[in-house]
Amino acid sequence: MDVDFELFSDRKKFEHDARNQIRKHSLDPYNRLHSIAEDIEFVQDVHEKYYSSYPLLANLRCGTWYCDSRKAGGITSHFKSSDGHYNGWSFNLRRPNLHILAHIQAAGGICIVDSTRSGKRMPDSLSKTVPIWCTVINRVLKFRGLANSGGWDIQLYTPPQSVSKQEHAQIESKLLSWVEALATSSYNLPQLDRSLRPIWVTPASTVFPSFDKNTNFLPVICISASRSLEEGTERRRQGYSYVQGAGDDHENWSDGLIPDVFWRCKDELLNATEADFPDVLKCIVGEARSTIHASDWAKLPTPIARVKGLLSIAAMKDLPDSVFDTRIAEEMPVPCIVIRGYPEASASIPVQHVNPTPIYDLVLQGDKKAMERAFKSSLPQCLRFIGQYIGEGRRVCIACETGKDLSVGIALAALQAFFDDNGQLNLERYDSKELKVTKESLRTRLHWIISSRPEANPSRATLKKINEFFMSPLRSGST
Incomplete structure (x- = not known):
């Protein structure tokens, strides 16, 4: 059989060019934000018409593009899709989402918004992680x-x-182990008057069930925001390519824009022409970065309730300017440990010593492994700093870039070093040779943190360094 190689080559080139065009459209911020805006209309329409009495929460991280978390008082949920991936199902005690139970009970239900990329009608976070959570609870x-x-x-x-x-x-067969893990954890669960039950809503839904106070369960409405497309993109008459799950992995396409800034500047961004859009986006992102420390605390640090707020955690973007002003550092009402990471050493980075100012600027430099080593070796100084101020009855704030990882690690170390299993302060614990540190004791204290700050999500590397620190001679030999 004769083969027309020229025709075959032309067809392959056409398919290659088409795929490149789809990829280009899918990564373009203009298309992404207009797609998100289209999905927002669906979410708001469903919520206002059918479930307006229920709080509308964004599921981290993708859902924050489709739901203005400011209207929910900054409350979000954290149901990860990876906890619902096939053969990876999990009820993760590091993400128990117990903070939303009180809101469900108070309102009689809740709406959770998320989205997913092409190939699925709804994300695994809504189809499996939330159902697992409801059943375990x-x-x-x-x-x-x-x-x-x-x-x-x-x-x-x-x-x-x-x-x-x-x-x-298969999921059902694993429920018992997850139930036992939560039941034997140190988490406190509130009483509910009805059991939880997930309900799913997508743009393909034709029926939207309604509920009232006589419903015999508390509805957890899982709203998948985006339309399902085979190719992932679709050209719209309004002049943009619709991208399914456009809010996903925003680091790859947003050019520095984050959901909070998008919601503040949504109209300005969406009203810009396609030609002007890049300049408008650049200007908005630049202004947001320059004003992020223009006032006092953008968001107050989260106190750890189990230890009566003696320790609190914050993200660097929420710190006031005064933290970095050496002229008034001595007057800071809250002593702070500020953890900053830089890929390369820089002589211009100001580093504050532990004394006499109540600011400990912990600068981690080098590649990832070098930063991890520096973090572990700095723990004795951090604990000495914390011990000094909580011993004076002062509260200490610990901040890192996200307020979720390294700051949580140091807070975890301090909880283990200075507080007993009941959360009572005992400064002599750290120097005591009888201090017993186990994975269980660390896990319990991590639960204390997550109970107060649900977004806390320390990496495995951070938790490993904390565990190694307490199990090594470094702890007693460096303080």
């Missing part, structure tokens, strides 16, 4: 006697269009 509440005895439902519910019967059964 229901069973633990019943086990602890916190469930209303009448008609309490402990069944697992998953959307049949996204989860096969086989996968459903």
Whole structure:
């Protein structure tokens, strides 16, 4: 059989060019933000028409583009898709989302917004992670006697269009171990008057069920914001290419724009012409960066309730300018440890010593491994700083870039060093040879942190360094 290689080559080139064009459209901020705006209309329409009495929460991270978290008082949920991936199902005690239970009880239900890229109708976070969460919570509440005895439902519910019967059964077989893990943890769960049940809504939905105070369960409405497309993009008459799940992985396309700034400047961004858009976006991002420390605390640090707020955690972007002003550092009402990372050494970086100012500027320099080593070796100085000020009855704030990782690690070390298993301050613990540190004691103190600051999400590397620190001679030999 004769083959027309020239025709075959032309076809392959056409397909290659088409894929490149789709990829270009999918990464363009103009297309992404207009796609997000289209999905926002769907989310707001569904919420206002059917579920306006329920709080509307964004699921980190993608959901924050589709839901203005300011209207929910900054409250978000953190149901990771990876906890619902096939054969990777999990109820993760580092992301228990217990902080939203009180809001569900108070309102009689809740709406959670997320999205996903092409190939799926809804993200695994909504189709599997949330259902696992609802079932585990229901069973633990019943086990602890916190469930209303009448008609309490402990069944697992998953959307049949996204989860096969086989996968459903596999998830169900693992529930007991997750229930036991939460039931034996140090987390406190509130009492609910009804069991939780997930309900799913997508742009393909034709029926939107309604609920009232007589419904025999508390609805957890899972709203998947984006339309499902095979190719992932679709050209719109309005002059942009629609991108499914446009808010996902924003570091790859947003040019520095973050959801909070998008919601503040949404109209200005969406009203810009395609030609002017790059300049408008650059200007907005630049202004946001330059004014982020223009006032006092942008967001107050999170106190760890179990230790009566003696330790608190913050993100660097929320710190006031005065933290870095050496002229008034001695007057800082809250002593701070500020953790900053720089890929390369720089002589211009100001480094404050532990004394006499109540600011300990911990600068980590070098590549990733060098920063990890420097973090571990700096723990004795950090703990000495913390011990000094909490010993004086002062509260200490610990801040890192995100307020989720390194700051949480140092807070965890301080909780282990200076507070007993009941959260009582005991400064002599750290120097005591009888101080017993186990993975369980560290896990318990991590639960204290997450209970107060749900967004806390320390990396495995950070947790490993804390564990190694307490198990090595460095602890006693450097203080």
